[in-house]
Amino acid sequence: MKFKVQDKQNQLIENISKTTVQYDYMKLMIVRGSSYHKNFIINCERVLNVKIRNVKSSDFSVISPLINEWWGGRQMSDMLPKLFFVHFHDTSFIAEKDGVTVGFLVGFLSQSNSNVAYIHFVGVHPEYREHHVGKRLYNEFFNVVKKNNRNIVRAVTSPSNKVSIAYHTKMGFMIENGDKEVDGVSVFSDYDGINQDRVLFVKAID
Amino acid sequence: MKFKVQDKQNQLIENISKTTVQYDYMKLMIVRGSSYHKNFIINCERVLNVKIRNVKSSDFSVISPLINEWWGGRQMSDMLPKLFFVHFHDTSFIAEKDGVTVGFLVGFLSQSNSNVAYIHFVGVHPEYREHHVGKRLYNEFFNVVKKNNRNIVRAVTSPSNKVSIAYHTKMGFMIENGDKEVDGVSVFSDYDGINQDRVLFVKAID
Numbered sequence: 001m002k003f004k005v006q007d008k009q010n011q012l013i014e015n016i017s018k019t020t021v022q023y024d025y026m027k028l029m030i031v032r033g034s035s036y037h038k039n040f041i042i043n044c045e046r047v048l049n050v051k052i053r054n055v056k057s058s059d060f061s062v063i064s065p066l067i068n069e070w071w072g073g074r075q076m077s078d079m080l081p082k083l084f085f086v087h088f089h090d091t092s093f094i095a096e097k098d099g100v101t102v103g104f105l106v107g108f109l110s111q112s113n114s115n116v117a118y119i120h121f122v123g124v125h126p127e128y129r130e131h132h133v134g135k136r137l138y139n140e141f142f143n144v145v146k147k148n149n150r151n152i153v154r155a156v157t158s159p160s161n162k163v164s165i166a167y168h169t170k171m172g173f174m175i176e177n178g179d180k181e182v183d184g185v186s187v188f189s190d191y192d193g194i195n196q197d198r199v200l201f202v203k204a205i206d
Numbered sequence: 207m208k209f210k211v212q213d214k215q216n217q218l219i220e221n222i223s224k225t226t227v228q229y230d231y232m233k234l235m236i237v238r239g240s241s242y243h244k245n246f247i248i249n250c251e252r253v254l255n256v257k258i259r260n261v262k263s264s265d266f267s268v269i270s271p272l273i274n275e276w277w278g279g280r281q282m283s284d285m286l287p288k289l290f291f292v293h294f295h296d297t298s299f300i301a302e303k304d305g306v307t308v309g310f311l312v313g314f315l316s317q318s319n320s321n322v323a324y325i326h327f328v329g330v331h332p333e334y335r336e337h338h339v340g341k342r343l344y345n346e347f348f349n350v351v352k353k354n355n356r357n358i359v360r361a362v363t364s365p366s367n368k369v370s371i372a373y374h375t376k377m378g379f380m381i382e383n384g385d386k387e388v389d390g391v392s393v394f395s396d397y398d399g400i401n402q403d404r405v406l407f408v409k410a411i412d
Contacts, residue, residue: 061396065400078284078285079284079287081285081398082362082397083324083362086316086324087314087316087318087322087324088317088318089317089318090317090318108293108317109317110292110293111293111294111295111297112292112293112294112296156288156289192288193270193271193288
């Protein structure tokens with residue numbers, strides 16, 4: 001789909017080809033631009049130049065230090081050891097703008113269940129949230145899942161991570177029925193160890 | 207291979223069928239029995255009744271609390287989240303004696319490199335070390351690696367884990383050349399994050 005990006009004086013900035021999803025997002029940006037025209041060009045430029053590619057082992061040393069930073073200082077990087085970058089290239093993605101990392105998704109195809117894929121960890125640069133970087137990363141993952149003839153995607157999060165719960169719900173994930181409720185959300189108690197309750201998500205991929 | 211277990215009065219305890227590896231170990235136990243006959247029956251009994259099977263998801267809740275205990279109180283269980291028990295059944299094993307867990311090995315087939323398998327985490331009950339539980343777990347893993355037509359096994363450890371370095375070397379793993387040496391061992395600096403140096407092992411499987 002061809003799409004024309006213009007500034008507020010209707011001057012052409014760029015002619016681009018985009019998918020429907022990206023086109024919908026660009027329309028949204030234009031709507032925003034009409035109200036928030038100061039940010040319009042910046043927002044367009046942010047979206048347009050974000051490129052997504054598969055991770056390489058060497059990306060670990062770039063991404064690992066970013067994790068605690070993006071999570072507001074919480075010690076999260078232990079959850080993502082280098083092994084995921086070494087052994088799961090083909091189902092893990094990095095989003096970059098002008099060579100700067102603005103997001104990543106690390107997932108894999110379940111070895112035990114040949115119909116399932118699992119998203120282990122997703123992060124987006126705080127300044128690039130609301131710019132569909134996460135959505136593009138998830139869609140890349142869904143595409144590779146489909147190519148591998150799998151149609152179930154699973155993910156797990158902590159009940160305290162309300163942003164993740166809202167995001168997965170918006171992305172069409174269902175919440176599996178656990179053994180108790182926390183703030184109206186069904187959770188599996190002690191799922192990831194003692195006092196480590198988890199929300200389990202599942203999504204069927206067409 | 208048939209093998210006869212006798213007590214010190216040459217009274218038959220059990221006729222058993224064992225693999226060559228297990229037979230070699232039983233011979234060793236008998237040699238030990240001749241010097242340490244008080245322990246002979248106990249040692250035989252320990253070895254004979256250890257069964258190895260693939261892990262199930264539900265084994266996580268048994269194994270996870272054991273890890274910090276077996277590692278002398280070090281906080282190690284975070285390295286082994288439940289996902290490994292859910293998605294890598296077929297390359298992960300548990301050793302049990304009379305239903306009690308005495309060891310485990312968690313590994314997987316590399317998704318990015320179709321010739322490689324990776325051992326992520328191995329633990330043996332402190333009272334069952336020197337009883338070849340580890341060796342049996344590694345051999346189960348090597349067998350499943352071969353069945354999957356792969357011939358390289360990799361593992362990673364911390365330079366401070368001298369027991370692991372000695373054990374992998376004894377099991378025929380080579381140490382890969384890193385960028386510095388720690389106590390005469392080649393290591394990769396900052397491999398698993400800042401100040402997280404690692405020793406990398408590799409073994410070819412025939």
